[in-house]
Amino acid sequence: MIDASRIYALKIFQQVIRRRKPLSSAIIESGGYQIASKADSAFAERIVKTALKRLGQIDQILGECLAQPLPKKARVAQDVLRLGAAQILFMEVPDHAAVHTSVQLFHAEGEGRYAKLINAILRRLTREGCSWINAQDETRLNTPDWLWHSWSKVYGIQTCREIASAHLKEAPIDISVKANPKKWAIRLGGQVLNTNTVRLEGSQAITNLEGYNEGSWWVQDVAANIVSGLIGDVRGKRIIDLCAAPGGKTAALASAGAIVTAIDSSATRLQRLRENLTRLQLKAHVIEADAKSWRPIELADAVLLDAPCTGTGIIRRHPDIAHCKTASDVMELMVIQETLLVAAVELVKPGGIILYSTCSLQPEEGLMQIERAKKNELPIRPLPFTKNHLLGMSEMLTSTGTFLSLPSYLPKQGHMDGFFACRFEKL
């Protein structure tokens, strides 16, 4: 019997690598749970994430094992080899199981005469692989060229290496709690990171954890939690969350006492937002609309624009981003972000606040949007953050008063997502 988890792993891996589909969509569209049990699916997703995180290293090693590159039509063989190598070199899968299931997988899914080659190469990796990976420059190899060049230019080579190194680590689970972080840290065996975030180690089934069904907390990286708090005191204020789904920041705002209108153009993502709010017993006025043209009856006290972006700050949690996004996506998104910022300004009353954020490390999607807003002569002025806004995390305050978290931060606690945020006041 062919192993269900490996079939599922190959299917979703191919969607990401061959079709540049986000891993989350590949998982949903693959109907994985019909192929594999819940435990098998979780294992398959771990194989795929490991292969995506370590693809640069894996491809270099496989390249050395092959006398000549595999022909284009041997894609299945190449991907079976990559997934097999991920298990042998970077996971605690017994060698014989990784080799045997890979050959079986190729027999079931592939064509041609590569089964023997796959068997021989993977066996070789079980013997020599460890010494090869020890000699590799893992941070450089696993980072696409365009990101490496961009980050070394913007942040310096040392920080670029630290960012790339953080991406290879297993990300912990961060939860934003409605109240009593200390109590939840004790109950769930985690640690309190900031006012609302409790960090849990290891991979755990979220829905089985205490407090999930009662809606006491939701999953959100500490960086996203800090960003939600940067609007300031929102109690009783009317806030428009302009790109809201799946709703991590909507929940934070509603939980802090804001009257929230949550806008998003994606019906499927809004469905998740509604489910999250229902579980958390939080309220928001949810509207499916294009933020570029939607207008409220009454102007808001503040708008949060957590704009669509490349997501290069969250590669640690979403390694598919490193393989799906390109430099031209940055250029496309930059224009969308600029248009959305123009729309956001129109929704706020004079004296109101606009908080702009992205989970990107690319300056085009962050700092440069302030320049663009100036160039567009928007009726706003930058309102710098101060140390008080960051409550003990002042390394995230830049010299220009914007917020910038890097994945290399909090190394002792398990790192954090990369986020940019800045604040404006409407004139």
Ligand SMILES: C[S@@+](CC[C@H](N)C(=O)[O-])C[C@H]1O[C@@H](n2cnc3c(N)ncnc32)[C@H](O)[C@@H]1O
């Ligand atoms: C970065 S995500 C938002 C994450 C969300 N703020 C949270 O904390 O959970 C960006 C969102 O923008 C939405 N979006 C993209 N273009 C949009 C548009 N023109 N109008 C409204 N929403 C849009 C996407 O559907 C996506 O859900």
